Amino acid sequence: MLQVDHLAKTYGEGKSAVEAIGDLSFEVGEGEFLCVVGPSGCGKTTLLKCMAGLLPPSGGEVRLHDQPVDGPPETMALVFQEYSRSLFPWMSVRQNVAFPLKRKRLPKAELGTRVERAVDSVDLTGFLDRYPWELSGGMQQRVAIARALAYQPEILLMDEPFASVDAQTRADLEDLILEVRREYGVTVVFVTHDIDESVYLSDRIVVLTPSPTRVQEVLEVGLPSPRDQVQTKEQPEFARLRAHVYRSIKRRRGAAEPELDATRGDTTAAAPS
Amino acid sequence: MSGVAATARRPRVPDAALPWLSVAVVLALFELLPRIGVINDRYFPPVSDTLTTLADEVQTSPYWQAIGDTLEGWALGLAIAAGLAIPLGIVIGSFPLLYRASRVLIEFLRPIPSVALIPLAILIYGTGLQSKVFLAAFASFWQLFVQVLYGVQDVDPVATDTARSFGYSRVQRLWRVTLPSAVPYIATGLRIASAVSLILCITAELIIGSAGLGRSINLARSGGDVELMYALILTTGLLGLALNSIFVWAEKRVLHWHPSQRGER
Amino acid sequence: MSARTKRVLGVVLELSVPILVLVAWGVWSAGSTTYYYPPLTDILETFRDTWVFERVGSDVVPSLLRMGAGYAIAVLAGVAVGLLLGLSRRSRRAAAPIIEFLRAIPPPALLPFAILVIGVGTSMKVFIIAFVCVWPILLNTLDGVGGVDPTLRDTTRVYGISKRDRVLRVMLPAAGPQIFAGMRTSLSLALILMVISEMVASTNGIGYFVLQSQRSFDIPEMWSGILLIGIIGYFLNAVFLLVERRVLRWHRGSRASALG
Numbered sequence: 175m176l177q178v179d180h181l182a183k184t185y186g187e188g189k190s191a192v193e194a195i196g197d198l199s200f201e202v203g204e205g206e207f208l209c210v211v212g213p214s215g216c217g218k219t220t221l222l223k224c225m226a227g228l229l230p231p232s233g234g235e236v237r238l239h240d241q242p243v244d245g246p247p248e249t250m251a252l253v254f255q256e257y258s259r260s261l262f263p264w265m266s267v268r269q270n271v272a273f274p275l276k277r278k279r280l281p282k283a284e285l286g287t288r289v290e291r292a293v294d295s296v297d298l299t300g301f302l303d304r305y306p307w308e309l310s311g312g313m314q315q316r317v318a319i320a321r322a323l324a325y326q327p328e329i330l331l332m333d334e335p336f337a338s339v340d341a342q343t344r345a346d347l348e349d350l351i352l353e354v355r356r357e358y359g360v361t362v363v364f365v366t367h368d369i370d371e372s373v374y375l376s377d378r379i380v381v382l383t384p385s386p387t388r389v390q391e392v393l394e395v396g397l398p399s400p401r402d403q404v405q406t407k408e409q410p411e412f413a414r415l416r417a418h419v420y421r422s423i424k425r426r427r428g429a430a431e432p433e434l435d436a437t438r439g440d441t442t443a444a445a446p447s
Numbered sequence: 448m449s450g451v452a453a454t455a456r457r458p459r460v461p462d463a464a465l466p467w468l469s470v471a472v473v474l475a476l477f478e479l480l481p482r483i484g485v486i487n488d489r490y491f492p493p494v495s496d497t498l499t500t501l502a503d504e505v506q507t508s509p510y511w512q513a514i515g516d517t518l519e520g521w522a523l524g525l526a527i528a529a530g531l532a533i534p535l536g537i538v539i540g541s542f543p544l545l546y547r548a549s550r551v552l553i554e555f556l557r558p559i560p561s562v563a564l565i566p567l568a569i570l571i572y573g574t575g576l577q578s579k580v581f582l583a584a585f586a587s588f589w590q591l592f593v594q595v596l597y598g599v600q601d602v603d604p605v606a607t608d609t610a611r612s613f614g615y616s617r618v619q620r621l622w623r624v625t626l627p628s629a630v631p632y633i634a635t636g637l638r639i640a641s642a643v644s645l646i647l648c649i650t651a652e653l654i655i656g657s658a659g660l661g662r663s664i665n666l667a668r669s670g671g672d673v674e675l676m677y678a679l680i681l682t683t684g685l686l687g688l689a690l691n692s693i694f695v696w697a698e699k700r701v702l703h704w705h706p707s708q709r710g711e712r
Numbered sequence: 713m714s715a716r717t718k719r720v721l722g723v724v725l726e727l728s729v730p731i732l733v734l735v736a737w738g739v740w741s742a743g744s745t746t747y748y749y750p751p752l753t754d755i756l757e758t759f760r761d762t763w764v765f766e767r768v769g770s771d772v773v774p775s776l777l778r779m780g781a782g783y784a785i786a787v788l789a790g791v792a793v794g795l796l797l798g799l800s801r802r803s804r805r806a807a808a809p810i811i812e813f814l815r816a817i818p819p820p821a822l823l824p825f826a827i828l829v830i831g832v833g834t835s836m837k838v839f840i841i842a843f844v845c846v847w848p849i850l851l852n853t854l855d856g857v858g859g860v861d862p863t864l865r866d867t868t869r870v871y872g873i874s875k876r877d878r879v880l881r882v883m884l885p886a887a888g889p890q891i892f893a894g895m896r897t898s899l900s901l902a903l904i905l906m907v908i909s910e911m912v913a914s915t916n917g918i919g920y921f922v923l924q925s926q927r928s929f930d931i932p933e934m935w936s937g938i939l940l941i942g943i944i945g946y947f948l949n950a951v952f953l954l955v956e957r958r959v960l961r962w963h964r965g966s967r968a969s970a971l972g
Contacts, residue, residue, distance in 0.1 A: 228866055252870040259863040263966040264885040273881070274871035307966035325871065465806040473810060490829045544718065548725035552733060558945035560904040562919075563938045565911060566926030570934075571748055650820040654911050654923075661820055668824035676824055684817040691816075 175239060175361060176202040176225070176329060182233030183220050194220040196386030197234070202329070202363055207355060209372035210365045212382030212390075213423055218365045219255075221387070222333045225363065226252050238329070248277075251327035255334040257315040261306040267293065268302040271321045292324035293317075295354050312343035316350070323354060329361040336371070345403050348375060352401055369423070373415045374401055381422045390422055492674050501678035509663075513679075514686065517659035520576060520648040521641070521690075524583025528640055532588050533633065536595025540629075541621060546596075557593070561586035561647060569655055579651040579659070586647045587640035594639070598632025599625055631702055638694040645687055660686070750932045759936040767921065772940075775917040778834055779906040782841025786898055790846045791891060794853025795879055798887075804854065815847040819905060823912055832913035841905045845898035852894025856887025889963050892956045899952055903945050918944075 183195040194217040202208050212218055223229040225236050227246040236243040238250070246252075251274075254260040261270050271289045280288070293299055296316040306314050315335055322330055332351075336344040348371060355362055366372050372379050373395060381390040395415060397406055406412055460468060474494055481488035504510040539545045561582050572578040602625045610620045652661025660683050667676040738752040763772070797804050822840060830836040860883060868878055884891075910919030922937035957964075 223866075226870055228869060246870045246872060248872060250870070252866075254863055254867070256863050258966075259861045260867045262864065262882065262885070264888070264962040273877075274873065276877060277872050277874065305962055305965060307962070307969040462802060462805055465802060466809045469806040470809050544722055544725060547722040548729045550726055551730040555730070555942065555946060558900065558903075558949055559938070559942040560900070560907055560945060562904050562907045562911070563922060563941040566923050566934050567748075567938065570926055570931070646818045646820060649818050650908060653820045653823060654908065664821055664824050668828050673828065676828070680817060680821045680825060683821040684813065687816045687818055 175204040176363070177237040177240075178202075178221075178225065178234075179237060180234035181221070181224055181231050181236060183217070183224055183229065184232045193386040195224070195231075196383075196388050198382075198387060198389055199234075200380050200389055200392060202361060203378075205359060205361055206377045207352075207362045207364065207375055208378050208380065209376035210363065210380045210382065211367065211369060211372040211419060211423065212387065213384050214367055216382050216384050217387040218367070218382065219333055221382075222252070222331050222363070222365050226250060226331055249328040251322035251325045251330050253315075253318050253322050253330065253332045253335045255337050257311065257318045257335070257338070258306065260318055261314055261321075263306055266303050266305055267298065267309075267317050267320075270306070270317060271324050274321060274325050288324045288326070292320040295323060295357060296320045296350060310343075312339045312347060315339060315347060319347075319351065319354065323358055323360075326358070327360060329363065330355075332362065332364045334366055335364075337367070344371070349401075349403065351375065356400075369416050369419050370407075373397070373412060373419060374403075374406060379419060381419060390425070393419065393422075489673060492677065496674050497677040497681070500674040501681060504675070504678055510682075513658070513660045513663045514682070516576075516657075517645070517648050517652065517661070517683075517686070520579040520583055520651070520657070520659060521644045523576075523580045524644040524648065525587055525637075525641055527580065527584040528587035528591055528644065529637065531584075532591035532636075532640075533595055536592045537599055537621070537626070537629075540596045540599030541625065546600075553592075557589050562650060565651070565654055568651070574655045575657055578655055579648050579657045582651050583644040583647040587644040590643050591633075591636040591640040594632045594636025595629065598629030598636070601632070602628045631698075634694075634698045634702060638691065638698065641690055641694055642687065645690060649683060747931060750935065754932045755935045755939065758932040759939055762933060762936050763940055771916055771918050771921050774834075775906055775910065775919070776944075778837045778909075778917070779841060779902050782838045782905070783845055783898065783902045785838070785842040786845035786902070787849055787895060789842070790849030790894070790898075791853050791884070793846075794850045794887070794891075795857060795883055798854055798857030798883060799879070804858075811847070811850065815851070819844040819901075820908060823909065827913055836913065837906065837909040840909050841902050844905055845901050848897040848901070849891065849894040852890045852897075853887055856890030857883050859890070860886045888960055892960060896949075896952060896956070899948055900945070903941070903948065907941060 178198050178200050181195055181198040182193075185192045185194055198221060210218060210221065220229065224231050225243070227236075227243045227250075230244070238247050262273065265273065268289055271292055272285060275285055275288065290299070290302070293302055296319055298313060298316055298320065301309065301313065306317065309317065315338075318335070336347050339347065351362070351364075352375060354360075364372070364375060376395050379393045379395060381393070382388070383390045393415070397409065397411060397415070477486075477491065478494045480486045481491050481493045539549055564582060564585060565578075568578040568581050572581055606624050606628065607620055610624045615623065648659060649661035651657050652659035652663075653665055654661075656662055656665075660679055664676055664679045664683070667673075667679060734752075741749055741751045742753065743751075797807055819840070822843065826836045826840050826843075830839055864882065864886065868882055873882065906917070907919035907922075910917035911923045914920040918937060918941060922934055922941070925931070925934035925937060
């Protein structure tokens with residue numbers, strides 16, 4: 175559904191040029207939950223911005239339904255890491271969630287129902303008329319998610335959305351996003367630096383190299399659904415996957431990789447690192 | 448889909464040239480339109496006429512005399528204001544009780560526009576330099592005083608506490624911690640006070656008739672010498688810009704160490 | 713002294729000092745024979761006779777109307793032009809030198825120009841007030857628009873917010889705090905210019921009254937006029953703060969939670 179095709183992005187020119195993204199290619203299938211993990215500073219946010227059409231690539235392209243993305247597509251929504259700066263402080267929760275929907279020209283009743291349903295999905299029904307500054311960090315991020323959901327996008331991009339909240343809240347939000355994804359059937363591309371989170375949430379993981387960024391590898395995550403914070407994380411497969419991802423990130427770019435049979439889970443083949 | 452494709456565009460005027468271009472356009476308009484008669488050239492003489500008049504004036508001594516008179520009032524007004532506002536601001540700002548005692552008074556006196564005192568000034572000081580200085584000093588005092596007050600009160604309490612824990616006396620704390628951190632406010636206050644002093648001087652010259660640019664402008668108008676009037680108005684604008692630039696430059700030099708000057712926010 | 717004592721003392725001082733000052737002024741001026749400083753009681757009496765409500769219709773109302781009209785024009789023009797210019801970085805750069813120049817002209821220097829071109833009537837005063845008051849509002853609007861958080865801007869782009877909504881429902885509220893700061897500066901400017909313009913060329917109004925009183929040597933009247941101007945200034949400021957509080961409630965709330 176979404177293709178990233180030899181994407182490259184360089185900031186600046188000449189001597190001071192910074193190559194944020196070297197050469198990235200991967201695909202996102204319809205309905206899947208894809209996590210993008212990588213070391214800090216590897217251009218994950220840049221990648222997401224290019225995918226969302228907020229930044230023009232220096233090379234390569236991003237295609238949605240085989241159409242090149244040259245500006246924010248109508249069927250895409252984005253949830254930012256800095257929730258407090260992405261919500262409009264002068265609007266109530268209800269108004270914030272309803273604001274992007276004006277574009278869709280819905281009849282008033284339907285607009286109302288969509289907003290309420292979205293806010294209900296994130297468990298904030300009692301807070302519809304509050305203002306963002308009256309809410310905690312986790313709640314604000316939930317409003318941002320509700321806003322994305324009410325918009326009913328085909329594909330939802332999330333840029334380290336839970337990085338700025340505490341661990342408990344993060345666990346709740348992780349479960350929330352899984353549930354919501356089930357309920358709305360939306361495709362999710364989730365950028366994170368948290369390895370546990372990436373394994374817990376995803377169907378597939380794209381591991382990135384340090385700058386200039388390329389795809390280190392792409393993994394299938396064969397964990398059963400629905401996921402559970404305790405049970406899923408107790409499974410040996412979970413531990414294996416997270417260890418694998420960890421090593422994958424830490425591995426120097428270009429070093430030989432061991433042949434891996436992901437479903438067999440066998441890493442005993444000698445691997446230089 | 449929205450968005451801008453990276454395709455070739457029509458050649459654009461470079462950003463740096465934009466300001467010059469707009470100024471050139473405006474000047475051209477005000478040169479041509481009066482000449483063709485679209486605008487009444489008795490009210491808006493062509494720019495070139497005004498500029499030639501200015502060039503002529505610059506060579507006469509009454510021109511510089513007027514500037515000197517205005518600056519004389521400006522300097523005296525500012526000096527008196529600073530001499531009063533800075534010590535008072537520091538003292539009142541440093542003692543919370545003093546501040547509370549004087550707060551209501553300050554809030555009542557501050558909004559009184561000094562122009563309301565023009566008749567009083569005429570009454571007591573007449574129509575000369577003293578009136579001008581009185582008004583300029585009164586107005587700039589309040590601007591500067593408030594800034595000094597904020598500056599002294601806005602000191603980071605962590606800094607003063609640290610100084611106190613090192614055994615600094617009250618006076619030492621004032622000198623070494625409070626004042627340096629209040630300096631940017633004082634600098635801003637001086638810049639604003641300078642602008643206010645200039646404005647009040649010209650106002651006094653205009654209304655009371657004290658010697659200076661304000662009076663000259665009024666005389667030019669009532670005498671029908673419109674080009675001269677504009678030339679003098681232009682002069683006051685340039686004078687204001689020049690004074691402002693001096694203060695900005697001085698601020699940069701004196702406060703080069705301060706975050707606000709280093710480009711941080 | 714203890715913190716509690718300090719607090720109590722503070723309140724006592726805050727309340728008593730102004731009263732003491734008034735009383736002192738009253739006492740000192742009561743025995744005054746100086747022409748220029750009539751007894752406070754005289755001034756207050758004259759104030760009551762003149763402004764409550766004898767001359768309200770003939771002087772106060774026209775003054776306030778002129779000021780209101782000029783100020784309103786300045787706010788509308790300043791915000792509108794500020795928002796439009798704020799949309800495009802290039803138009804900002806192009807307009808910058810013109811704005812800087814016009815703004816640098818000391819307002820009193822413009823009076824003769826205005827008298828020449830417009831005359832000595834109400835429109836001249838309204839023009840001068842509007843022309844001078846527009847700059848703080850315009851510049852502050854520009855600043856406010858330029859300071860909109862980049863994440864907020866990205867959000868509007870991602871969700872394809874319409875241009876109209878972008879200007880009216882995002883940029884305008886975002887620049888709100890800055891705009892109000894500019895409006896506050898302009899408010900005091902409006903009062904000043906109202907007084908000046910009436911002193912220079914008018915046949916009614918508070919400024920005219922004060923100057924006229926001085927010329928006719930009606931000193932208590934002059935003082936009463938000065939007092940009135942001060943009171944008007946104080947009240948305008950107080951009302952403005954109330955309105956600002958209400959409109960910008962969201963701003964104080966979000967600032968408070970960000971700091972706390």
